[in-house]
Amino acid sequence: MLKTDRLMEQYEKLYLYKRIVQSKLFIDQHFADNIDLDNIADHACFSKFHFIRLFKSIYGRSPHNYLVSVRIEKAKKFLIEGISVLDVSLRVGFDSPTSFAATFKKMMGKTPSAYRSQAMVKKLAITANPLSAVPNCFAQTHGWIK
Amino acid sequence: MITKLSHLCIYVLNQDSAYDFYVNKLGFSVHTDAPMGEGARWLTVTPPEQPELEITLFLVAEGGMFDKETVATMTGLIKKGTFGAAVFTCNDLMATYQELQTKGVVFKKIPTKEFYGYEALFLDDSGNWFSLAQLNS
Numbered sequence: 496m497l498k499t500d501r502l503m504e505q506y507e508k509l510y511l512y513k514r515i516v517q518s519k520l521f522i523d524q525h526f527a528d529n530i531d532l533d534n535i536a537d538h539a540c541f542s543k544f545h546f547i548r549l550f551k552s553i554y555g556r557s558p559h560n561y562l563v564s565v566r567i568e569k570a571k572k573f574l575i576e577g578i579s580v581l582d583v584s585l586r587v588g589f590d591s592p593t594s595f596a597a598t599f600k601k602m603m604g605k606t607p608s609a610y611r612s613q614a615m616v617k618k619l620a621i622t623a624n625p626l627s628a629v630p631n632c633f634a635q636t637h638g639w640i641k
Numbered sequence: 642m643i644t645k646l647s648h649l650c651i652y653v654l655n656q657d658s659a660y661d662f663y664v665n666k667l668g669f670s671v672h673t674d675a676p677m678g679e680g681a682r683w684l685t686v687t688p689p690e691q692p693e694l695e696i697t698l699f700l701v702a703e704g705g706m707f708d709k710e711t712v713a714t715m716t717g718l719i720k721k722g723t724f725g726a727a728v729f730t731c732n733d734l735m736a737t738y739q740e741l742q743t744k745g746v747v748f749k750k751i752p753t754k755e756f757y758g759y760e761a762l763f764l765d766d767s768g769n770w771f772s773l774a775q776l777n778s
Binding site for chain 2: 512554568622635637
């Protein structure tokens with residue numbers, strides 16, 4: 496193969512990478528909107544099937560699975576803040592609280608309400624006694640305990 | 642016998658800025674963010690697929706074992722890029738490199754083939770450097 500052909504091949508590969516990375520960032524930014532595979536593939540300027548194959552080869556999962564995992568990760572953060580399950584389901588782009596609760600339980604092994612309650616208990620315990628979250632050696636280094 | 646690493650300490654110069662870097666740019670999760678009084682803060686984050694490893698974003702500030710001179714020395718060394726804090730791994734280095742670059746992360750070594758896989762080096766917001774590797778399977 497000629498050197499220029501190899502260079503062109505590398506440029507094409509880099510260009511494909513850039514478009515797939517941009518589509519991942521598109522999901523990261525728009526997870527709360529009503530987006531689906533068509534929107535995401537359009538954004539990356541790929542046909543749907545070509546897009547799924549490339550995305551999977553880079554991220555090890557389909558764009559849809561990635562979108563769901565981003566929504567659940569964001570939901571966990573909102574639940575820890577004490578936001579209601581209903582509000583969280585709307586904030587992370589689910590159609591209904593029921594589909595949110597079912598997906599959350601499937602992925603996390605517990606309901607959003609149970610996750611929220613446990614997070615609140617932990618948060619209260621740390622607020623009441625912040626040192627309970629810190630190993631002694633670090634607390635001593637900081638001068639928080641003598 | 643030692644079984645696991647539970648806490649890793651990274652010295653940072655500003656915890657707000659470190660929070661933004663590790664959470665919003667690298668995509669780490671906050672494990673604990675607790676005020677410790679008098680402006681002090683216990684802040685730990687975890688890598689996305691390693692929720693049991695707490696990375697302590699430890700502020701270099703006067704107090705406890707850190708006197709004024711130690712703080713000045715540490716600050717100078719961190720800013721200078723003396724400390725290589727850890728090796729992170731990813732499944733696809735080229736994709737991760739492009740994503741982090743888009744988010745403004747500074748690289749001091751672009752993805753390069755090494756005998757153990759591919760590696761790049763990046764800096765955090767304080768000046769600590771890290772290896773980012775895609776290891777041979």
